[in-house]
Amino acid sequence: MFLLLSLYVCGLLLRGDAQDQAALWRGNDRSGRCQYTFTVPSPVESSCPQTGGPEMEDLKARLNLLEVLVYQVTGKDTERPRVGVARAQADLQDALNRAVGERNLLQEEKERLERELGALQRRMDEMRRETERLRNKPCPPQTPMVPPSPPLQNSGVVRPAGGSSPMSPLVNRPNRQGDSRNLRDSEWQYGRPGYQELKAAVTEIPAPVGSDENIGCGELISVANPVTHRKADNIAGKYGVWMQDPEAVSPYGPDMVWRIDTIGTEVRQLFGYEDMEQLSKGFPSKVLLLPELMESTGATMYRGSLYYQRRRSRTLIRYDLSSESIAARRDLPHAGFHGQYPYSWGGYTDIDLSVDEQGLWAVYSTSKAKGAIVISQLDPHSLAVKKSWETNIRKTSVANSFIICGRLYTLSSYSAANATINYMYDTATSQGKAIAVPFKNQYLYTCMVDYNLPQRKLFAWDNYHLVSYDLKLGRTQAN
Template sequence: MEGLKARLSMLEVLVSRLTGGDAGVPQRPGAGAQSELQEALNRAVGERNLLQGEKGRLERELEGLQRRMEEMRRETERLRNRPCPPQTPLVPPAPSLQSGGLMRPGGGSSQMSHLMTRPNRQGDSSSLRDSAWQYGSPGFQELKAEVTEVPAPDGSEDNTGCGELVSVGEPVTHRKADNIEGKYGVWMQDPEAVSPYGPSMVWRIDTIGADVRKLFGYEDMEQLSKGFPSKVLLLPDQVESTGATVYRGSLYYQRRRSRTLIRYDLASETIAARRELPHAGFHGQFPYSWGGYTDIDLAVDEQGLWAVYSTNKAKGAIVISQLDPHSLEVKRSWETNIRKKSVANSFMLCGKLYTVASYTSPETVINYMYDTETSQGKTVSIPFRNRYRYNSMIDYNLAQRKLFAWDNFHMVSYDIRLGRQQAN
């Protein structure tokens, strides 16, 4: 009992000192050193707990990065192992651009009546699907094209506004995409921007992946070059290919694996209109020569909203339709005699369609122009450069009066020069 009492007394003194209640208690030899050791122990335990917490956080971040790397590795392997779908010619080759009689009368003629035989409707409909077309593999598509280069002409006209394209400058690189999803893509500006977004806003979509829905917004070109988006929107429907555009506060794009066009209001972040483009080929039926399911290409110029595509009735020839930007109804259409698969890309400028000969040749040409005002076309030879040798998107940017392009992960722009408006 006496031994227990002595031990309890020692514990009471130690507890009193540790809790600050050592006033009036006689100090024993070695008690100060014991108190200092206890304080040092408490500090060491606290530091250990902090380090353990930091270690746990870093381990969680490492696990997240490892998961992302594994997902990217699997996606890369999947893309490498998936072959491109076989491309079977659907129509005989079109006449050479050097031959005469390339045009068929368009714009309201009886030859275009087949484009209006079925009514446009809001919502999706399977009744407009062409029985002759069944799309195949859902993987992304790459094709190859043989191109014949032609010499460049001499041009001396001055830029007087909305005339014919005379020359295209050297490409200027603004940004390179960060990962495989950005090998193909589309970037654009709204020439008639609507609040809350200003005229300097730049929009971008990376178009490789199983679920293409992300729309990135950048306050200006500088923020785009730095890679700092101010807005990221998740679209309600998946995007098909690189044919999207922005106009009057809305994003216009083709829904994946369908001929359905969607108008997505950027301010309310909702679908404002949805309509099928009558008889249009989709998902690899009538793409550009590089592939990429580029069957429907939407564009904006000084005259409004356009769709460039083809149909079974047109036998793969390029069809140009002017669309109502509110309802997406076809207002008027023109049919050319140029096979869509024979050109690498196209763009609308001042109501004229221009086609590019090659998407891989570093020194190619813009080889054809069709004027919707006169319903006539002609061959041209305007030098055009594919700096990175895989150009998957070319559009006229009315906001800056430049050409925007997506060339093998790179977002580039081209200065242009226009000549005088030709008399009818």
């Protein structure tokens, strides 16, 4: 580069007319590099052409065209992101508004639940204070025992089998409020009642007619009109099951009543009440959460365990109440489930468990039985099938069923006001027959009927209502 510059300078210097006017400078530029600058006047032009000549105009036109192209290309592209950003901001604002609204709704729901919880806690505190007050209240003094007069000796006193002391038939009857607990309380168990207590009982409840027919395990003769104990609080209680344990195990007593609402797909809450009175008031003393979801209204209670069908399966579960854990599980062989062989009202009632004087039972059907009712007696510990019977009545043709003394009884309708118990199958003789025992559906939608062994009654769930029925059984035929 320096050589070319030197040759060019020499060429210019050779020209005599410009030799005395040429100039050469050397210096560092802004970046610090050495730069040579050479100037020489034009031998032809006296002045430089104007900057606004044709070349500059052409350059300006090209620059304007370039600016237009740049605007067309980049202007639209930059405008689109602005519109996208605006839309994104609007969407984010809408999402924020929705989140705030949902948060407010959740906050209101939380406050409502807190108020309900507070009210329930206050009610529980009142119950505890009332219980403590009753416990501390002194017992009334016992009056001297008055010997019964001769007419009283023949006024319905029944001598129990295997015993020597007479027993009033009133001890197995319900009271006026519909409380069907056994009237033999702790005082009556450990001593003979005073005259005033017996007189009060006689005044409160008239002596039943033919009550001796309820003793033993004869065939079902009649079912009384229902007695309502409680109405469910909300839609979750339209269908359900309630029961008592005939052989209760600590820490729960024999008067404990259990309830399960079976509406919805997440059926797992088990409510416990100390007695029938607390059930009617709606004051549960225990709430358990089942580890496996439950299906249908076919659950039952026996020997300190809840027996029920796991959702969407033929698996039976034994849930131990004391340890609050699953103690056993087993599939019921070939049993239909989840709507294959339900009762006529539906409810996925394919498997119905119950307890009577002879133990634990399952009522269901199989494809081999072609939909006919199958009765199986189960081992309460392992849930294994001990023995089975196949009837000749279709399960989907009856509204419900229950077992008393090893006999299966079926209900004709769940919605007719005046239904009948229309069929009986005796597992002792493996024989079935048609019967006609009147049965009243008080609230026109009975989804559960079971025999309650502790009170020797029928428990039913009829369209939000928990009801019970007194029974009359025939005398057991002597062998």
